[in-house]
Amino acid sequence: MAMPTAHNIPIYRGLDEKDRQRLTRDVSAAFARAAAEMPAAQKTEPEEEAVGPTSQDLVEIPEFSDLIGVDPAVYRQINAALKAGKQHLMFYGPPGTGKTTLAQLVAGTLHDVYTMITGSADWTSQDVIGGYQPVGEGRVSFVPGVLLQNFDRPLIVDELNRCDIDKVIGPLFTVLSEQKTTLPYRTDIADAESLAYVILPKPKPSAAAHEFAPKPGWRILATINSIDKAALYQMSFALTRRFGWIYVDAPRDLRGFLVEVMHKWEMVDADDEPAGPIPLERIWRAINGARVIGPAPILDMLKTVRAIDPDLNLLAAPEVDQASAYLDGFYMYVLPMLDGILRKQAIAVATEVRDALDLADKSEEARTLAERLMDLAV
Known part of the structure; x- marks a missing residue:
């Protein structure tokens, strides 16, 4: 039979049919009460x-x-x-x-x-x-x-x-x-x-x-x-x-991949081809040296760079006043994915990104870049 405790919690002793039916009713009622008290779930x-x-x-x-x-x-x-x-x-x-x-x-x-x-x-x-x-x-x-x-x-x-x-x-x-x-x-x-x-x-x-x-x-x-x-x-x-x-x-030919995307999205002229490494390729390669990532965040970064500066030449190193477009895209889409990298990896990424964007070693942009990467490093 069911015996109430001091806390009104029923305890069931015995295996007869009447006791089993009581248990079934009590469990069903408990589920129904819980369902009624729960907030409606968004379906x-x-x-x-x-x-x-x-x-x-x-x-x-x-x-x-x-x-x-x-x-x-x-x-x-x-x-x-x-x-x-x-x-x-x-x-x-x-x-x-x-x-x-x-x-x-x-x-x-x-x-x-x-x-x-x-x-x-x-x-x-x-x-x-x-x-x-x-x-x-x-x-x-x-x-x-x-x-x-x-x-x-x-x-x-x-x-x-x-x-x-x-x-x-x-x-x-x-x-x-x-x-x-x-x-x-x-x-x-x-x-x-x-x-x-x-x-x-x-x-x-x-x-x-x-x-x-x-x-x-x-x-x-x-x-x-x-x-x-x-x-x-x-x-x-x-x-x-x-x-x-x-x-x-991730793509094996980072430069070829990026140039193909730039042509497809009409970000560069159809006959434009880079003579050497391009900034976004160097940045992506540096990132992959610490932690391999696929194209999605890099393409988000590319679209952001173009949105900030529609006239920027994506196949050449940026001018001093254009580097901020790359840094904004880097901070928005790539930096969060580098959480937990090693300190030596953070230093290597900061150095390569700085060089890819032709930032002065002691510039405020280069210092901020290094500090943000080091904040994520372990």
């Missing part, structure tokens, strides 16, 4: 893009023209993984290399719609797989998580290692190993004899009400910033090998 619709055909046939992933600087090996490895039957892909590498965009383009090529979510340290298995939740009128039922809600299309998990990966998708481990998994949730919480929910590894047109079966278009496409791997949650080896890993690096 966001899944991000979907209709950018490709729904097809069960093998699709060749093309080289995407909008992604300048991606190594052809990336596309070769993606297509090799798909042809080899690898269903789930992991895009990893330095930040800003276009991993998320690449995952979206691949998903859109393989299917007509996809869903994208971003990893969070607050995630639980209930968020991704599902779990018991109050459903109104004092009732509690199993509510599928975001993965099972989108079991018919590619699911992009951006920055996957920001969550406790093994804990969050642990129930899916056997499914990724092409075996079914039984969840610790029943179709009827009040009936101990009711069937438990099951996740199947392969499509099943005649799936029962307690079975979650993926549609042929379902797969996981995830991204990980390799710069975060030491600080964020890690994947176990057993889970790691369930994915095909595609490394997306």
